[in-house]
Amino acid sequence: MNNNYIIKHIASIDEAAVIERSYSGNEKDTYVMIDHPGTAIVSAKHNHCFLMLLQYRKIIDKVTIEFPGGVIKKGESPLDAVKREFKEETHFELNSPQQLGSYIASVGTSNEKFHLFVDSLSSTPKGIEILDSRFEITHNEHTYQLVFVPDELFVSLIKKGIIYDSKSILAYFLSSFLGKTI
Numbered sequence: 001m002n003n004n005y006i007i008k009h010i011a012s013i014d015e016a017a018v019i020e021r022s023y024s025g026n027e028k029d030t031y032v033m034i035d036h037p038g039t040a041i042v043s044a045k046h047n048h049c050f051l052m053l054l055q056y057r058k059i060i061d062k063v064t065i066e067f068p069g070g071v072i073k074k075g076e077s078p079l080d081a082v083k084r085e086f087k088e089e090t091h092f093e094l095n096s097p098q099q100l101g102s103y104i105a106s107v108g109t110s111n112e113k114f115h116l117f118v119d120s121l122s123s124t125p126k127g128i129e130i131l132d133s134r135f136e137i138t139h140n141e142h143t144y145q146l147v148f149v150p151d152e153l154f155v156s157l158i159k160k161g162i163i164y165d166s167k168s169i170l171a172y173f174l175s176s177f178l179g180k181t182i
Helices: 078-090 151-159 166-178
Strands: 005-013 016-023 028-034 039-046 049-057 062-066 069-071 098-104 113-120 144-150
Touching (some): 069 078, 078 113, 113 166
Antiparallel strands (some): 049 062
């Protein structure tokens, strides 16, 4: 395949664009590029447990376990976004989130920058289930629930394919690697 190619914009829908790339000759490929304002997420911990969301994601038709977070609104800083999203999704306030870093997960198809934060909870939220090693996800399109994931269980849930959200996995390992105390 020759590296000389032409990129042709085919269509746009909101923040997505369908792109066709033509190589010299007759070879073509088509892909979708996503223009995204960015996402801020936080791994918040209390008593050696991470506060996470169990929620259904239509795009993959599965229930996931993720750290709280969401889209950065226009004019909003990543720090302000993570505070707002955490409050919206958990109904709790963050203490003093520290930014671990930022990354782009798929540079070939999206410019979405993930901003990762860590923090701790100052008080114990009541009535939140603590997952154990017997935990299994049940498929339910209405699932949206806070859960505590014990630190010592996190890696085994990744290995079992129960936690597979890349931003949550990266936040967990990055905070461990950088030695951020959360």
